[in-house]
Amino acid sequence: MTPLEKVQEKFGKDIVETHAFRGDETAVIRPASLLAVAKFLKDTPELDFNYLMDLTAVDYLFFAGGRIQKEFRFEVVCHFYSIKHNHRLRLKVQVDDREAPDGRKHPEVDSLTSLWASADWYEREVWDMYGIRFKGHPNLKRILMYEEFVGHALRKDYPFDKRQPLIGPQN
Amino acid sequence: MSLNSPTGFFSTKITDALNWARKFSIFQYPFVTACCGMEYMSTAASHYDVDRFGAGFPRFSPRQSDVLFVVGTINHKMAPVLKSVYDQMCEPKWVVAFGVCTCTGGFYDNYSTVQGIDTIIPVDIYIPGCPPRPENVLDGLMKLQDKIQKGEQSRTLYDPNAKTGRPAELQKYTITQHIKNIES
Ligand code: SF4
Numbered sequence: 001m002t003p004l005e006k007v008q009e010k011f012g013k014d015i016v017e018t019h020a021f022r023g024d025e026t027a028v029i030r031p032a033s034l035l036a037v038a039k040f041l042k043d044t045p046e047l048d049f050n051y052l053m054d055l056t057a058v059d060y061l062f063f064a065g066g067r068i069q070k071e072f073r074f075e076v077v078c079h080f081y082s083i084k085h086n087h088r089l090r091l092k093v094q095v096d097d098r099e100a101p102d103g104r105k106h107p108e109v110d111s112l113t114s115l116w117a118s119a120d121w122y123e124r125e126v127w128d129m130y131g132i133r134f135k136g137h138p139n140l141k142r143i144l145m146y147e148e149f150v151g152h153a154l155r156k157d158y159p160f161d162k163r164q165p166l167i168g169p170q171n
Numbered sequence: 172m173s174l175n176s177p178t179g180f181f182s183t184k185i186t187d188a189l190n191w192a193r194k195f196s197i198f199q200y201p202f203v204t205a206c207c208g209m210e211y212m213s214t215a216a217s218h219y220d221v222d223r224f225g226a227g228f229p230r231f232s233p234r235q236s237d238v239l240f241v242v243g244t245i246n247h248k249m250a251p252v253l254k255s256v257y258d259q260m261c262e263p264k265w266v267v268a269f270g271v272c273t274c275t276g277g278f279y280d281n282y283s284t285v286q287g288i289d290t291i292i293p294v295d296i297y298i299p300g301c302p303p304r305p306e307n308v309l310d311g312l313m314k315l316q317d318k319i320q321k322g323e324q325s326r327t328l329y330d331p332n333a334k335t336g337r338p339a340e341l342q343k344y345t346i347t348q349h350i351k352n353i354e355s
Binding site: 163 | 247248281282
């Protein structure tokens with residue numbers, strides 16, 4: 001049984017969509033179940049995903065030049081790898097600006113820092129670049145840009161040539 | 172003995188001699204941040220040999236150097252570091268912007284890159300190119316030597332109000348305007 005099938009078997013109702021091609025497996029899951037699925041991936045001996053390879057995000061605003069409209073805006077993508085079993089799995093979580101909980105401006109997903117320490121800096125980068133908050137992160141502050149930076153630079157509605165007030169010239 | 176003679180002959184000649192000595196003993200501080208560093212190394216190494224111009228001795232302390240070579244992309248997080256390195260250098264000091272990234276930001280017209288280091292510190296010599304050829308760098312170095320010989324420094328052009336060493340006519344010049352100028 002591949003890791004994807006195992007996840008499907010256990011969390012069938014939380015899975016929105018799956019994709020598999022020659023051992024390259026992806027599961028799109030509901031945001032609320034992210035932590036539970038991740039814990040399952042890490043703690044099950046046959047899966048043993050002990051390495052969080054990457055955690056990043058995608059902004060689907062103006063996707064394909066605006067021709068494709070998705071009903072969500074951001075997707076948080078996590079790549080897992082098991083050093084012991086040499087297999088991989090990709091988890092995706094769809095979050096939206098609009099459905100941000102308790103009136104906050106930023107979408108929020110659960111932090112994986114309690115399971116993989118390496119999630120710390122990845123999540124700070126995603127917060128810095130996309131403005132997605134991670135619930136339970138111990139130190140969620142900008143990692144690449146300076147503190148005075150306004151906005152989140154890799155959001156598609158951030159003007160690519162916008163100048164920040166700290167250093168000129170202004171535009 | 173006083174340096175001021177009634178004709179001023181002695182004092183001007185001694186300044187000339189001082190500047191002559193300065194231009195052939197450039198202690199450079201290479202502030203290398205990106206790919207231009209490779210080209211800088213090839214210029215500094217024996218094939219092109221900046222030591223012929225007396226500039227072969229990089230000092231890795233700003234307090235001991237008199238020319239700041241800014242080599243490579245400067246991003247906003249690096250900008251305060253560059254500024255404080257510049258501020259630590261003793262007078263007289265000169266700045267060389269090496270590569271288009273330091274001259275104008277180059278093609279990095281984005282959220283993270285400083286659009287020309289002359290928005291932070293005054294620049295004496297601009298060496299464009301991505302990266303500039305060693306001949307180009309040597310040409311810039313010789314122009315810098317001319318400048319040192321004449322006793323000129325862009326630092327004196329620095330405008331504390333606009334916080335820039337950019338000449339006044341260029342301060343308001345934006346990229347949009349530039350594109351319009353090209354198209355018209
Ligand atoms: S000018 Fe070109 S070679 Fe030099 S730092 Fe910029 S990108 Fe790199």
